[in-house]
Amino acid sequence: MLKDLIYKWFYNYTASFLQNDDSSPYALKYQHTLRVAQNAKKIAIKSNFPEADINLAETIGLLHDCGRFQQFAQYGTFNDRLSEDHAELSARLISSEKLLSKLNKTDSDIILKAVAFHNKKTLPTAELTDRELKFARIVRDADKVDIYHVMANQLKNPQIDHKTLFLNQSEEVAFSAPILDAIKNQHIANIEDMKTEVDFRMIQLSWVFDINFPASLELIKTQGNLNYLIDVLPAKELVKDELNIIKKQIDYEK
Numbered sequence: 001m002l003k004d005l006i007y008k009w010f011y012n013y014t015a016s017f018l019q020n021d022d023s024s025p026y027a028l029k030y031q032h033t034l035r036v037a038q039n040a041k042k043i044a045i046k047s048n049f050p051e052a053d054i055n056l057a058e059t060i061g062l063l064h065d066c067g068r069f070q071q072f073a074q075y076g077t078f079n080d081r082l083s084e085d086h087a088e089l090s091a092r093l094i095s096s097e098k099l100l101s102k103l104n105k106t107d108s109d110i111i112l113k114a115v116a117f118h119n120k121k122t123l124p125t126a127e128l129t130d131r132e133l134k135f136a137r138i139v140r141d142a143d144k145v146d147i148y149h150v151m152a153n154q155l156k157n158p159q160i161d162h163k164t165l166f167l168n169q170s171e172e173v174a175f176s177a178p179i180l181d182a183i184k185n186q187h188i189a190n191i192e193d194m195k196t197e198v199d200f201r202m203i204q205l206s207w208v209f210d211i212n213f214p215a216s217l218e219l220i221k222t223q224g225n226l227n228y229l230i231d232v233l234p235a236k237e238l239v240k241d242e243l244n245i246i247k248k249q250i251d252y253e254k
Contacts (some may be wrong), residue, residue: 057139062068117140174199180242189206
């Protein structure tokens with residue numbers, strides 16, 4: 001089964017990165033990847049996907065960030081703006097490793113497109129088939145669900161590495177108006193408008209406006225990580241209205 005071969009490749013490929021003297025950034029992405037794969041599987045099962053599609057969703061989750069390891073090794077950052085687009089890097093790695101060589105073109109295209117587009121603000125819906133859209137959306141959801149988990153757990157750690165976690169953004173507590181405007185209009189905020197750490201946090205919170213499956217919303221609510229991220233946001237009283245809009249989107253508040 002392709003899924004089993006991809007797991008074997010992933011374990012072998014990441015082993016050398018995890019053996020580095022400072023392996024913590026790699027370990028963060030390693031664990032994130034495994035959880036995203038499981039999130040995709042859970043969402044697919046809850047959404048009544050057939051077994052073959054459940055396996056395909058899990059496989060995409062496992063591959064979605066495979067370029068992250070090379071990215072950090074080469075650039076010392078996970079910030080795409082200071083390095084290169086990690087989703088496109090991941091898609092190129094999948095191709096160069098010939099991981100999908102035994103797969104039919106239809107499913108191969110589904111995987112490559114889902115990986116390449118998983119981090120984009122919006123999907124190019126006109127360029128994708130309905131089936132390609134379905135899998136692109138599920139991995140985007142699975143990724144967001146776990147990023148909330150990662151952020152919440154990291155913020156609970158007193159030894160938090162702000163430099164890595166918040167992409168070297170300023171710790172000044174200042175919210176950029178375009179980001180707040182996007183949330184008021186129930187849109188995803190633009191990363192190009194990010195100037196501070198709290199901007200970074202608000203952008204991530206705005207992702208709730210791009211959750212596609214009811215099962216994904218249920219995971220977010222059950223895990224409680226989004227609510228925690230709202231609770232610990234610095235100066236949250238300054239953006240109370242925006243936070244209420246986000247809470248209502250996830251149905252924390254009726």
